[in-house]
Every structure is written in C-alpha cells, then in structure tokens.
Amino acid sequence: MNSTMRQWLLPLHRWSGMTVGLVIVLMAVTGASIAFRPQLDPLLNRELLTAPACISRASLDALTASAVAARPTAQLDYIRLIAGGDGDARIPAAMVRFTDQGFVYLDPCSGAVLGQRHRWGGLLGTLEQIHRFRFMPNGELITGTSALLFAIVLIGGGLYLWLPPSLRGLRRAMRFNPRLQGAARTASLHKTVGLYASVIVLASALTGLPQAFDWSKRALYSMTGSAQPAKAPSSGPAAGAPRLPLEQLWQRAQALVPHPQEALIHYPSRPQAAVEMYLIAADAPHVNARTMLDLDAYSGKVLRFTPYAASSLGHRLYFWTLSLHTGHVGGTAGQLVLMLGALCIPVLAYSGIGGYLRRRRRRRPSGRLTLKVRHKSVEAEGICVFDLEDPRGGPLPPFGAGAHLDVFLRDGRMRQYSLCNDPSETRRYQICVQREAHSRGGSRAMHDDVRAGQLIDVSLPKARFALAPASRRSLLIAGGIGITPLISMAEDLARRGADFELHYCTRTAARTAFRDRIARSPYAARTHFHFSDGPAEQLADFAKLLDAPSPGAHLYVCGPPGFLNVVCATARQNGWPDSHVHTEYFSAESTRTADDAPFDIRLAASGKVLHVASDKTALEVLLAAGVEVPRSCEKGVCGTCVTRVLAGVPEHRDLYLTDAERARNDQFAPCCSRACGAELVLDL
Numbered sequence: 001m002n003s004t005m006r007q008w009l010l011p012l013h014r015w016s017g018m019t020v021g022l023v024i025v026l027m028a029v030t031g032a033s034i035a036f037r038p039q040l041d042p043l044l045n046r047e048l049l050t051a052p053a054c055i056s057r058a059s060l061d062a063l064t065a066s067a068v069a070a071r072p073t074a075q076l077d078y079i080r081l082i083a084g085g086d087g088d089a090r091i092p093a094a095m096v097r098f099t100d101q102g103f104v105y106l107d108p109c110s111g112a113v114l115g116q117r118h119r120w121g122g123l124l125g126t127l128e129q130i131h132r133f134r135f136m137p138n139g140e141l142i143t144g145t146s147a148l149l150f151a152i153v154l155i156g157g158g159l160y161l162w163l164p165p166s167l168r169g170l171r172r173a174m175r176f177n178p179r180l181q182g183a184a185r186t187a188s189l190h191k192t193v194g195l196y197a198s199v200i201v202l203a204s205a206l207t208g209l210p211q212a213f214d215w216s217k218r219a220l221y222s223m224t225g226s227a228q229p230a231k232a233p234s235s236g237p238a239a240g241a242p243r244l245p246l247e248q249l250w251q252r253a254q255a256l257v258p259h260p261q262e263a264l265i266h267y268p269s270r271p272q273a274a275v276e277m278y279l280i281a282a283d284a285p286h287v288n289a290r291t292m293l294d295l296d297a298y299s300g301k302v303l304r305f306t307p308y309a310a311s312s313l314g315h316r317l318y319f320w321t322l323s324l325h326t327g328h329v330g331g332t333a334g335q336l337v338l339m340l341g342a343l344c345i346p347v348l349a350y351s352g353i354g355g356y357l358r359r360r361r362r363r364r365p366s367g368r369l370t371l372k373v374r375h376k377s378v379e380a381e382g383i384c385v386f387d388l389e390d391p392r393g394g395p396l397p398p399f400g401a402g403a404h405l406d407v408f409l410r411d412g413r414m415r416q417y418s419l420c421n422d423p424s425e426t427r428r429y430q431i432c433v434q435r436e437a438h439s440r441g442g443s444r445a446m447h448d449d450v451r452a453g454q455l456i457d458v459s460l461p462k463a464r465f466a467l468a469p470a471s472r473r474s475l476l477i478a479g480g481i482g483i484t485p486l487i488s489m490a491e492d493l494a495r496r497g498a499d500f501e502l503h504y505c506t507r508t509a510a511r512t513a514f515r516d517r518i519a520r521s522p523y524a525a526r527t528h529f530h531f532s533d534g535p536a537e538q539l540a541d542f543a544k545l546l547d548a549p550s551p552g553a554h555l556y557v558c559g560p561p562g563f564l565n566v567v568c569a570t571a572r573q574n575g576w577p578d579s580h581v582h583t584e585y586f587s588a589e590s591t592r593t594a595d596d597a598p599f600d601i602r603l604a605a606s607g608k609v610l611h612v613a614s615d616k617t618a619l620e621v622l623l624a625a626g627v628e629v630p631r632s633c634e635k636g637v638c639g640t641c642v643t644r645v646l647a648g649v650p651e652h653r654d655l656y657l658t659d660a661e662r663a664r665n666d667q668f669a670p671c672c673s674r675a676c677g678a679e680l681v682l683d684l
C-alpha cells in the first residue's frame with residue numbers, strides 16, 4: 001500500500017468525518033427513522049390517512065371539489081390515489097396536493113375531508129424534511145454534496161485505509177475483536193462496522209445523487225444513451241369546449257393500466273395543458289416504476305403513453321435509484337437493510353470521532369514519546385524494519401548502542417524492541433521486528449497493523465544491554481534476530497575505531513536481516529556470517545571463537561535462550577569472567593516445573609493475601625485479583641513486570657535481573673519467578 005497516499009488520506013478521512021460526517025449522521029438517523037414511513041404513517045395518523053373501505057368510490061371531480069372547498073384560495077397541483085389491499089377494513093385516503101405543498105386528505109368513498117397537513121407536517125414529515133435539508137434554501141445541494149464527499153472520501157477512502165497489507169491481516173480486519181480495550185476496541189468497531197455497512201451506505205449515497213443534482217440525473221440518461229422525457233404534449237381545446245370530467249379521464253387511464261397500485265394525476269395548470277398522470281402498474285417491479293400517460297383534457301385522446309417497461313433505460317435506471325435510495329426494493333427486507341445501514345452511520349461517527357478524540361486526549365505518561373512511522377520495509381523473510389521519527393522532524397532523545405524501546409501497541413500491549421541504528425543518529429530510531437510463529441499478538445500487530453505514516457507511542461530509550469566503557473576488544477555474537485542491538489553496537493564501535501568482531505548466526509541467508517547494510521558498512525570485513533544450512537566450514541565454532549579471552553575483552557551475546565546458553569557456557573569454560581559477558585535474551589523457555597510449590601503474596605498497600613497455586617504464576621494471580629502489573633514478555637526476559645519485594649526470599653527464574661540484583665532479593669519478576677518460602681510481601 002502506498003504510504004504517501006495513506007499520509008494524506010488519513011487526515012482527510014478524519015476531518016471529513018468530523019465535518020461532512022456530521023451532516024451524514026443527521027441524514028442517516030432521520031433516513032433510518034423514515035425508512036418505514038409508508039407503513040408507519042397510516043398507523044400514527046390513522047384518522048387522517050385512512051378511511052373505512054367501501055364498494056364504490058366518489059368521483060375524482062367530487063374529491064377535487066371537496067378539497068377546493070377546504071382550501072378555496074390555494075392552487076391545485078395533483079391528486080394522489082393509492083389502492084387498498086383486498087379485504088382491508090380501511091383504505092388509504094385520497095390526497096389532493098396544492099402548489100403551496102399543503103395536502104387535503106379525503107375519504108375516497110364519501111369525499112369527506114379527513115384533514116389537512118403540510119408536506120412536512122407530522123413527526124415523520126418533519127424527519128423527512130430534516131433528512132432532505134428542506135428546512136433551508138438549496139438544501140438538496142448540501143445533502144447531495146455531502147453524499148458525494150461521503151461516498152468518495154469517507155467510504156472509498158475509509159476502505160482504502162482499512163485494507164490490510166496481508167491476507168492474514170485481512171481476515172482479522174474483517175472481525176470485531178471484543179477482547180481489545182479502549183481506543184483499540186473503538187478502532188476495531190469502526191473498521192468492522194464500516195466494512196460491512198459500506199456496501200449499503202455507499203449504494204444509498206450514490207443513488208441519492210440523481211435526486212439531488214440535475215447533472216447527475218442528466219449523466220444517468222446520457223450514459224445510457226437515453227433521451228430525457230419530453231415535456232407533456234399540449235391539449236387542443238376546441239373553441240368553447242369544456243374539459244372532460246377528471247373521473248372520465250381516470251377511467252380512460254385505468255383502461256390502459258388496470259388496477260394501478262398508485263396514481264398521481266396532475267391538474268392542468270393552463271387551458272392547453274394535457275392531463276399528466278404517473279401510474280404504478282399492479283405488476284410494477286418497484287414502487288417508483290412509473291408509467292407515463294398524458295391525456296387530452298378535452299377529448300380524452302391519448303397524447304402519450306409510455307409503460308414503464310417500454311420506457312428508456314435511463315428513465316428506468318433513474319427510478320430504480322429512487323427506489324433503492326429509499327429502500328423500496330425487495331419489500332420489507334429492503335427497508336430493513338436500508339435502516340440498519342443508516343443506523344451504522346452514527347456508530348461509525350461515534351467510533352471514528354470518539355476514538356480519535358480519545359487518542360488525542362489520552363494522557364501520555366511521562367517518559368513516553370509519540371513518534372511517526374516514517375518508513376516500514378521488509379528486511380528479510382518475516383522481518384520488518386521500522387524507522388521512527390519525531391512527527392515535527394525534531395531531534396530525538398539520545399540513546400546508547402544496545403538500548404531498546406518499549407513500544408505501546410494500540411491494543412494496550414507493550415513490546416520491547418532493540419534500537420538497531422547508529423546511536424549517533426539524532427533524528428531517527430530504527431527497530432526491527434521478526435514475526436514470531438507463535439506470536440501472542442505483538443509481532444503480528446507490528447507486521448500487520450503498524451504502517452508508515454502512523455503515530456506510535458514508545459518509551460524513552462532504555463539501556464539495559466550496553467557496551468562496557470573500558471573494553472579493549474569487543475566480541476559480538478548474534479543469534480537470529482538477536483542481531484538488532486548488536487548491529488547498533490557494531491555501528492558505534494566502527495565509528496569510534498574500536499577493535500571488535502561481529503559473528504552473526506542465522507538459519508538461512510534469506511532469514512538474515514541487514515545483510516546488504518553490513519556488506520556496505522566499514523565493518524563488513526570484521527563481520528562473519530554463519531548459516532545453519534551452509535557448508536560446515538562456515539558454521540560458528542564457539543570453542544575456537546571464545547578461546548583464551550584477551551585482557552579487557554568483552555563478549556556481547558543476543559539471541560534465543562538455547563543459543564545464549566551454549567555461548568555463555570563455552571565462554572565460562574574458556575575463562576571469560578562473568579563481568580565481561582553481557583547477554584540479552586529476546587525470548588525464554590518456560591520456567592514452570594512439576595515441582596513448583598505454592599506460596600502466598602501479601603500486598604503491602606492493602607494487606608491482602610493472594611494464594612499462588614503451584615500451576616499459576618504470581619502475575620496471573622495478581623491480574624486475576626485486579627492488581628494491574630505492567631507486563632510484556634511474560635517470560636522473565638524484558639523486566640517490565642519486575643516488582644519490589646519487601647519481605648521474603650524470591651526464587652529467581654527470570655533472565656533479566658543481574659546476579660547482583662538477584663542477590664539483593666529486593667525485587668522479582670512475578671511473570672516467572674516464585675518464592676523460596678511460604679510468603680512474599682510485595683510493594684503493591
């Protein structure tokens with residue numbers, strides 16, 4: 001994925017969400033409320049919108065006369081008739097609309113006036129007025145423009161931003177992860193809901209465009225090579241001839257379109273105007289499938305008759321978009337889908353805007369930095385390198401070779417990664433992450449979720465594995481991804497002209513990070529690669545490498561536990577003093593044994609005593625009791641969980657504390673260490 005694209009798309013998506021998105025939320029909420037208007041309105045306004053069923057109907061002329069009597073000064077626009085269902089006790093009222101958008105509702109049987117209401121009257125009418133922004137001039141411009149931006153920036157851009165870089169990430173991104181906390185949970189909700197709702201809301205937004213913009217409607221006709229419907233032809237009144245009764249014209253229309261579901265009959269506004277009718281045939285494919293009929297008002301002659309099925313493709317598409325936009329395709333299921341899609345919009349707004357504000361408001365603990373991922377690249381098979389920089393391009397706190405960063409992932413987890421660039425660099429931190437086959441989420445999240453352009457929280461650099469100041473010669477031995485702190489040390493030593501040698505053991509050349517960088521470096525000649533799948537003569541011979549340490553020589557080893565154990569044991573056998581052997585583990589084997597004894601931990605602050613059963617760790621017991629303990633590796637490697645011990649003797653099983661620290665017995669790693677006695681009192 002193009003990171004530059006993401007860098008400008010993300011803020012655009014965010015700011016559009018907080019501006020245009022709010023208009024869309026209003027439209028969506030009101031749209032969802034009126035999705036079932038055709039069914040709800042007659043229920044809510046039974047006496048106004050329905051009348052008792054009858055055998056014979058009043059003539060249209062009688063209905064018109066009643067409406068005019070109710071509103072003598074208003075100008076007639078059209079009459080709308082809706083067929084009732086067979087056997088229904090009540091049938092829809094006839095509606096006469098006036099040019100001021102006022103309606104008179106009539107009993108279609110008796111012609112009695114049931115009441116009056118403005119087009120936007122009543123609860124649902126008001127909601128529709130808000131939905132269409134008709135409470136202000138040119139409201140359709142606002143709704144149309146918002147829908148267009150929504151479709152392009154928020155939905156299209158959102159999907160682009162959502163798209164994970166890998167197939168594995170794709171599967172995870174399609175599911176809401178309820179185990180996440182805080183902002184990560186909100187982001188997961190936003191992405192999942194956005195993904196599934198996008199099809200519906202995109203369809204709804206795009207199908208609303210032809211209603212809002214004339215250009216869009218014209219484009220629909222021209223794209224399909226269809227001519228826009230011509231103006232209604234004129235009637236030709238014979239001198240002094242009276243118009244035919246409307247009822248007679250209506251009978252004529254029904255002869256052409258028997259038992260229409262709905263009819264809308266315009267009153268001629270001029271003496272020469274034809275009587276224009278829109279009819280929805282009984283077998284129409286959707287509620288807006290209009291058949292157009294124009295009758296001569298004086299002779300009843302058919303001036304134009306275009307059944308829906310025979311109308312142009314552009315015409316049919318236009319009315320399909322209208323039905324799709326209002327959810328009137330597929331019956332109640334279509335309305336339900338539209339309503340659910342619309343209701344997803346406030347959820348998206350809440351999760352998008354709320355999540356963003358929460359992240360901004362979140363108090364950054366002291367000692368933390370928010371950095372921008374400037375660059376992410378694949379360094380070797382299953383290994384990615386991340387370049388981090390100050391978002392404003394400023395200098396970063398200095399670090400020493402071998403230092404690491406705590407990286408705070410969005411889901412609340414924390415992982416530690418060694419800095420692998422030259423410590424003389426002041427504006428960049430570089431970390432390198434290997435995707436672990438049995439990742440508990442850290443390396444997987446770094447590979448799948450962290451992208452260039454993104455902000456990421458990290459700690460200040462921490463130096464736990466550092467070059468000894470007085471070393472005369474340094475021997476660096478890396479196992480696999482253990483190269484990360486050692487390459488930083490190599491850069492530092494090479495720049496200072498120090499005497500050193502780097503031995504780098506990996507399984508295969510393909511899984512060897514920094515090969516090119518080392519090959520181009522000034523210390524290339526001092527670096528020796530050892531590939532497990534290579535010829536025997538190039539394999540590392542630790543006995544030879546560590547033979548007879550020279551005075552002032554220091555050994556630095558980083559890699560998996562088995563590798564470290566072998567190197568350290570060989571060094572010890574060859575007489576390397578412990579103080580000259582520096583190690584950093586990046587994973588550990590389980591320290592649990594069948595003989596693990598239970599013990600109690602007493603919390604100094606509350607006096608509470610917690611029992612650690614033989615099959616539990618102190619960390620598990622503390623977390624289960626609601627005691628928040630920072631943690632990362634949970635294997636005794638990183639030191640994140642190390643807690644002060646006020647009384648009792650710990651049985652140290654971690655790989656983090658130094659021998660001197662262990663001997664003091666005033667701290668322990670609850671993720672793996674246990675107690676020598678029955679109780680430990682912890683400073684918690």
Ligand code: FES
Nearest residue numbers: 634636639641671
């Ligand atoms: Fe890493 Fe305990 S969590 S040492």
